[in-house]
Amino acid sequence: MIKKFAKGLLVGSIVGGGLGLLFAPKKGKETRQGVIDSVDDATTTTTDLTKSIQRFNESLVTLKKTAAEVIPVFTEDMADTVDEFKFQAEPRMKEITKQVEKIQNTIDKKTNV
Incomplete structure (x- = not known):
């Protein structure tokens, strides 16, 4: 059976070629x-x-290095900005709270009359 298959394969290859x-x-x-x-x-x-792919990998390494340098500086700067905002906003919030209390007291007095 294998001989017939091999013979057929050989003949088929020759004819096909x-x-x-x-x-x-x-x-x-x-x-x-x-x-x-x-x-x-x-x-x-x-x-x-x-x-x-090599250029992409090199760019990725550069991006990682840049991010490692920039992100801490950015985070620190944002923290400083938030602290400065809080420092400036606290007195203003106290003043606004006082004004709201005055307005509320005035409304209470007017409605109790």
Whole structure:
């Protein structure tokens, strides 16, 4: 059974290869050049992709370093800004609270009359 399969495979390969050569749209030299060009294109594309990935990784490392330097400074600056805002807002909030109490007292007096 294996002998019949091997014989059929061999005959099929020979017949298929022969028919492929007879009905090929291009000459053998053109076909080989096309295969070479395709391999060259694939190699170039792979090389370009590898270089792009390397540049991306380098950019990512640079971004991480920059973030590590900038984020602490930004956080500290924001904390200082919030503290300054609180310092300026507290007296104003006390004054607003006093004014609201005065208005409330005035309304209470007017409604109790």
